[in-house]
Amino acid sequence: MTTITLVQGDITRQSVDAVVNAANSSLLGGGGVDGAIHRRGGPAILAECRKLRASRYGKGLPTGRAVATTAGELDARWVIHTVGPVFSRAEDRSALLASCYRQSLRVAAELGARTVAFPAISTGIFGWPMEDGARIAVRTVRESADPSVEEVRFVLFDKEAYNVFAEVLEA
Template sequence: MTGIDVVRGDITAQPVDAIVNAANSSLLGGGGVDGAIHRAGGPAILHECRMLRETTLPSGLEAGAAVATTAGDLPARWVIHTVGPVHSAREDRTEILRNCYTRSLRLADFLGARSIAFPLISSGAYGWPLDDAVTQQVSAIRGTDTAVESVTLVAFSADILDLTRRALG
């Protein structure tokens, strides 16, 4: 991997080969990053997600897994959907969170993507503490052997941007 960069902005506007969607297991849209990607990408993304649900994923996408669809009207070529775990104080779900990043990168390799943009997975409605979510994101990406040349971490807020810059050192 050539490099990891962090920007504050809108993941739907990133000029990369693939953007990662912090999806819900239904793959049919929702709030946060998921809703923004479905709205900006148009109906082609939802159509392919529905086809996945009707064929290979009738029960939805499990947490930590990744699947790709078209990016529709987005500047990217693909959307890689991954489902983050809901944070739990009683159960360590760190490996599931890390799998979101590693499996997304492996899928990007399979697709031939050379650039990818990630949101911070599980840090919104799924309640993962921001500092640990950033630590897991950076560590998982740095620890993955990938042909992806450029990773952009898209921070939704100034707090996430600062935490990510510190984690990248």
């Protein structure tokens, strides 16, 4: 059974098999978690992302999908890049958000990752409300984590996000 843990801190400082990157579809770096992972992980991550863009993801990584690269200089073996949906009040995109977690876990299991660190996907500049994002994240991990993944760690940047995830996890 997969253990779910919460950490308040910097996802780029986690010692895990795989770090999940809340990437943008270009795979070429950006702001927030994406920029931090590319900066700390170094040029090897960007080099592999460029290869992915030159081959099977010429138009970018579709929302809800996941793909792995090296973790470069991070204390991890892999970075699993996934593109979260932008929140919309007019359209329910929760299935796409759940797919980010499900597909990232599928890639992690295929790689043989036993420990995986996730950020709160789409809750930053993509505007997803934290409580709803936490509910979707926790439910999806509980329902779809492969037993070979021993620990899923949600790494929350601030105390507010940590508290929301803690409430959802206890519910």
